[in-house]
Amino acid sequence: MADELFMKTEIHFTHANGIPAQSYQKFFTYFQDEFDLKSIPMIGMNPQYPITHDWRYLVDQIIDDVEQQFQGRKVVGLGHSFGSLLTLMSAYKRPDLFSQLVIMDPPFVIGSKSAMFEIAKKLKLKAIDQFTPAGITLKRTDHWKDHAHAYTSMRHNQLFRHFDETCFQDFLSYGLQEDTERGGLTLTVPKVIEAEIFRTVPAWWWRTPRKAPVVPVHLISANKSPFYKQGFPQGIQKTYQINYSLMQGGHMFPLEQPEKTAELVKHIIAQQKK
Numbered sequence: 001m002a003d004e005l006f007m008k009t010e011i012h013f014t015h016a017n018g019i020p021a022q023s024y025q026k027f028f029t030y031f032q033d034e035f036d037l038k039s040i041p042m043i044g045m046n047p048q049y050p051i052t053h054d055w056r057y058l059v060d061q062i063i064d065d066v067e068q069q070f071q072g073r074k075v076v077g078l079g080h081s082f083g084s085l086l087t088l089m090s091a092y093k094r095p096d097l098f099s100q101l102v103i104m105d106p107p108f109v110i111g112s113k114s115a116m117f118e119i120a121k122k123l124k125l126k127a128i129d130q131f132t133p134a135g136i137t138l139k140r141t142d143h144w145k146d147h148a149h150a151y152t153s154m155r156h157n158q159l160f161r162h163f164d165e166t167c168f169q170d171f172l173s174y175g176l177q178e179d180t181e182r183g184g185l186t187l188t189v190p191k192v193i194e195a196e197i198f199r200t201v202p203a204w205w206w207r208t209p210r211k212a213p214v215v216p217v218h219l220i221s222a223n224k225s226p227f228y229k230q231g232f233p234q235g236i237q238k239t240y241q242i243n244y245s246l247m248q249g250g251h252m253f254p255l256e257q258p259e260k261t262a263e264l265v266k267h268i269i270a271q272q273k274k
Contacts, residue, residue, distance in 0.1 A: 008034060008035050008036040009034065009035050009036070009076060009269065010035070010036045010037075010038070010070055010073055010074075010075045010076065011031065011035050011036070011037040011038070011075060011076045011077075011078050012037075012038055012039070012040070012062075012065070012066050012069065012070065012075040012076070012077055012078065012087075013028075013037055013038070013039040013040070013078045013079065013080075013083070014039070014040050014043065014062060014077075014078075014079035014080070014083030014084070014086055014087050015039065015040070015042075015043065015079075015080060015082075015083045016080045016081035016082055016083055016252070017043075017044070017081060017082035017083075017189075017194055017197045017198065018137075018175070018187070018189045018191075018193075018194040018197075019080075019171065019175060019189075019255070020041060020042050020171075020174045020175055020188055020189065021039035021040060021041050021042065022041070022170060022173070022174040023167065023170045023171040023174050023175055023255065024039070024080075024167070024170075024254065024255065024258075025166075025167075025170050026164060026166045026167050026170065026258045027167070027254050027255065027258035027261065027262055030258065030259055030262035030263070030266075031262060031265075031266070034266070035076075035266075037078075038069045038070070040061070040062065040065045042188070042189065043058055043061065043062075043082070043083065043086065043197075044058065044189065044193050044194075044196075044197050045189065045193065046061065048061075049061035051193070051196050051197055051200055052200065053200050053202075054200075054202050055086065055089065055200060055201075055202050058086055059086060059089045059090050059093060062086050062087060062089075062090040063090050063093065063094050063097065066090070066094075066097050066098075067097070070097075074096075074097060074098060074099040075097065075098060075099065076098070076099055076100050076101070076102065076269055077090065077091055077097075077098045077100070077101040077102070077103075077215075078101070078102050078103075078104075078265065079103055079104065079106075080104045080105065080254050081104065081105055081106065081107060081251065082106075082107065082197060082201075084103035084104050084105065084106040085103070085106040085107055085108060085201070085202075087101060087103060088101060088103050088106060088108075088213070088217065089202070091213040091215055091217070092213050095213055095214045095215050098213075098215045099215065100215050100216040100217065100218075100269065100272045100273070101213070101215060101216070101217040101218070102217075102218055102220065102265050102268050102269065103217065103218075103219050103220070104219075104220045104221075104253070104254055104261070104265075105219075105220065105221050105222060105225050105227055105228075105251050105253070106219065106227075106232075107201050107227065107232075108227070108232050108236055109201060109202075109203040109232075137191050137194050137195040137198060138191055138192070138195050140191055141153060142186050142187050142190070142191050143179060143182055143184060143185070143186050144176070144184055144185045144186075145184045145185075146184060146185065147172055147176070147185065149184075150172055150176055150185055151172060154172075155168065159252065160252075162249065162250060162252070162256045163252065163255050163256055164255060164256060164257070164258055167255040167256075167258060168255075171255075174188065175187065175188050175189070176188060210239055210240065211240060211241065212240045212241055212242045216272040217242050218242070218243055218244070218245065218268045218271075218272060219233055219236060219237075219242050219243070219244035219245075220244065220245050220246075220247060220253075220261070220264060220265070220268070221233040221244055221245075221246055221247070222246065222247040222248065222249045222250055222251060222253045223246055223247070223248055223249070224248075224249060224250040224251075225250055225251040225253075226251060227251065228246070233246075245264060245268065247260070247261060247264065
């Protein structure tokens with residue numbers, strides 16, 4: 001009878017740009033005893049939800065996935081980077097789907113920079129590739145002979161060098177796929193898709209109401225994250241009254257420190273329930 005009465009808290013997770021959800025499997029394991037965590041496998045690859053300048057269809061993809069996977073039950077919205085911003089945008093549009101949010105290092109463009117960024121996007125200026133990681137993304141190697149060569153090529157570059165080893169191995173398993181044209185392996189999320197997502201990060205926050213969604217929301221950043229260094233979490237706290245916590249590490253902290261990150265997320269969820 002006690003088991004029947006016990007209902008696990010439900011979490012909907014959305015991944016970072018270019019990092020399929022299954023890459024986070026080790027992070028997910030720390031939730032399995034207390035939570036029912038479901039994730040959206042991949043964002044940006046479904047033609048029914050195209051990438052546009054305001055991400056409206058990607059937001060719809062999150063909303064549709066929550067509705068399909070949880071059948072009307074409210075969820076904790078959890079996301080990382082690009083995925084956390086989509087989760088936040090979904091909560092503004094459909095707050096009835098969420099009980100609370102934990103957003104991990106969102107690329108939340110605010111203040112005077114947001115207006116300049118929006119202009120650069122609309123005029124399709126080449127400068128947009130300097131404002132975002134799009135330019136670097138397009139220069140990335142995206143073809144390898146096999147997993148061993150991919151490991152050697154990527155393990156020590158800036159993005160992956162601090163990844164937990166299991167998380168990195170999971171990324172190799174799910175972030176790479178067979179290259180049907182060239183042979184060998186290529187990225188599961190093509191770099192042109194990843195770059196287009198970076199180029200279209202919404203910068204419309206300067207036109208929105210200066211308040212958080214109606215559901216509780218907490219932001220986690222990291223001391224070496226470029227977003228923290230640029231003052232994004234601090235600005236969000238001041239303008240939107242969204243509080244934040246700080247991890248040690250870089251922008252990819254859920255995959256660098258999966259256990260510590262999961263423990264902090266669970267603590268925040270418990271605090272926001274009170």
